[in-house]
Amino acid sequence: MTRDLAQTIATFYKFAEFPDYREWKNKLEKWGGELNILGTLILATEGINATISGPRNGIEKFLEHIREDNRFADLSPRTAESTRSTFYRLRIITRPEIVTLGDPSINPNKTVGKYVNPEEWNALIRDPDVRVIDTRNEYEVKIGTFKGAENPHFDNFRQWPAFVEKELSSDKKQTIAMFCTGGIRCEKASSHLLENGFEEVYHLKGGILNYLDTVPPDESQWNGECFIFDNRISVTHGLKDGKTQLCYGCRWPLSDEDLQSEKYEDGISCPRCFDYLNEAKKKSLKERHKQLQLAKERNVPHIGLKMPGKSSLAD
Secondary structure, eight states, rough: OTTTEEEEEEEEEEEEOOOTTGHHHHHHHHHHHHHHEEEEEEEEETEEEEEEEEEEHHHHHHHHHHHGGGTTTTOOOOOEEEOOOSSSEEEEEEESSSOOOOOTTTTTTOOOEEEEHHHHHHHHHHHEEEEEEOOSHHHHHHTTETOOOOOOBSSSGHHHHHIIIIITTOOOEEEEEEEOOSSHHHHHOOOOHTTTOOOEEEEEEHHHHHHHHSSSSGGOEEEEEESSSSSTTEGGGGGOOOOBOOOOOOOOOOOOHHSTTOOOOOOTTTTTTGGGOHHHHHHHHHHHHHHHHHHHHHOOOTTTTTOOOOOOSSS
């Protein structure tokens, strides 16, 4: 897929009883190959979680295939358009959970918090009696979040239960409003809270992406950009491509201050990782950056670029 060809990006998830998830891997790969679909799909007994890209008609047909199964008939993706390269391959991953909390007893199909539409979100988070929590990881919060939101400083979602026990459990009657990128993490987080005796639990329907796609910039309570799990790195209001860059050395988003630092070298390092990269690693990164630049000049994809962490989707 060339760099100047418009493509559709679709983000979706669905919690469902999915014991046959492993059997879907081959047919998803087959459909994806036939329809020029790239991206990442995670399959587990609890459902499906995905971000994919491709030609619009290919995306539509791919989703039609999935919706033929009654469990996914109401699949409703969030879509955006971009001319930037988003993925370099199609990956179908099978694992125990589609978003990793580490507690298989938590089931959003059984119990889940109250959904809040984007149009109603501003009023809720402005309420001084509401505790607003950003459930995403530290590197995501770094580039943007809602005004007044609490950052738990997560490295991964498995830290959620410990955070709840330490920071929230003393008052299970408090009103809690949560948000995440597309809504999937909050489904589990809200279910976990309700299962542990909390009473007033809300979460942003469709996540930050739905909010940015719905709420006009002049009415927005959002500051910064929203980190996403493809090669665009971030989006802004209207789901337009953002400007955030990543450090290839440590995969963290770069601030303006980072870019001005003497420890920043394009494609190699930033202040966060400069002192920890050995010479062999720096040499490898320099060669990789060289090959990436050559690929750009030739207008062909460079295989191997990864997002922060171990997965292409939020953990």
